[in-house]
Amino acid sequence: MSQFYPLKVKKVEKLTPESVSVVLEIPAELKEKFAFKPGQFVMVEKDLNGEKLRRYYSIYSVPEEGDIKLGIKLKGKDGFADYAMHRLKPGETLEVSIPMDDVKIDLAPGNKKKYLAVTIGSGITPFYSIIREKINKEPESRLVLVYGNKTPELAMFLKELRELEKKYPEQFKMYEVYSESEAGDFPGRIDEEILKQILSAEGTGFDAVYLIGPDDLKKKAAKLLTETGIPKEKLHYRVYT
Ligand SMILES: Cc1cc2nc3c(=O)[nH]c(=O)nc-3n(C[C@H](O)[C@H](O)[C@H](O)COP(=O)(O)OP(=O)(O)OC[C@H]3O[C@@H](n4cnc5c(N)ncnc54)[C@H](O)[C@@H]3O)c2cc1C
DSSP: OOOEEEEEEEEEEEEETTEEEEEEEOOGGGTTTTOOOTTEEEEEEEEETTEEEEEEEEBOSOGGGOSEEEEEEOOSTTSHHHHHHHTOOTTOEEEEEOOEESSOOOOOTTOOOEEEEEEEGGGHHHHHHHHHHHHHHOTTOEEEEEEEESOGGGOTTHHHHHHHHHHOTTTEEEEEEESSOSOSSEESSOOHHHHHHHHHHHOSOOSEEEEEEOHHHHHHHHHHHHHTTOOGGGEEEEEOO
16 A cells, blocks of 8 residues: 655645646655656645545656656646645645656666657656756757647646757757647647658657557557557557546
8 A cells, every 4th residue: 555645835836827836845854765766756645525535646856856846737626636726835735655657767878869758738747857857867868759738828848848949959859739729830639640740850760659648649659650660668658647
């Protein structure tokens, strides 16, 4: 059974009109237990509306920052995300599990690899951590991100990601896909056609591909990527929930 620890909320800040950043303070005696790697998540438990809710959140901070930062996107009324967006205040205590593996990536300074990450909405959180860690720890590798949202205004960490892309063009490339806006690189939802165009620009020799999204995106993308010759064992999925 997972063990939970009481952690104090240090900061709650709006990221977009539909998402919020929750910064958790890690006391000195728990620092070792809560040491984390980019790509990991924690479970958060909260009694809400007479029910014990348990939700999973990826860590978007990098280890050097010290705190655990969660990026939480509103999904519907009355859930934990609704609570975090509208009622959670600094000083409150949340029950949080130690970090656990989700998106696994082994970064090493000498590596010269090529990664592809495809995600939508709040699926960006593990990658926002991984991208920054990769730039610092594995500078010769390139990460290509395909990031889908309804509009740029609703895209979490968009400004920061655009800045990283501008500053490190060889290391990080982002393709923005919007289903309800003409802005970005492609209009619509991420589909096979969009991925085909990206693969023709970026090539197909990826060392690892990460997909976080709905089941249909996972299936279509996986089919296309294996057809282009990327071996199945290089594809990593998490069905978006
Ligand atoms: C490994 C892992 C990591 C995750 N990381 C993150 C993260 O970094 N950030 C993040 O925001 N979420 C993340 N999630 C999802 C998160 O755990 C919750 O499922 C999410 O916050 C919804 O919980 P809730 O209590 O707000 O909503 P719920 O109580 O589950 O649902 C409330 C209402 O919203 C509706 N609803 C729920 N999900 C959706 C949806 N996807 N689309 C439309 N309506 C929906 C429900 O039907 C219901 O009406 C992650 C999940 C996993 C498995």
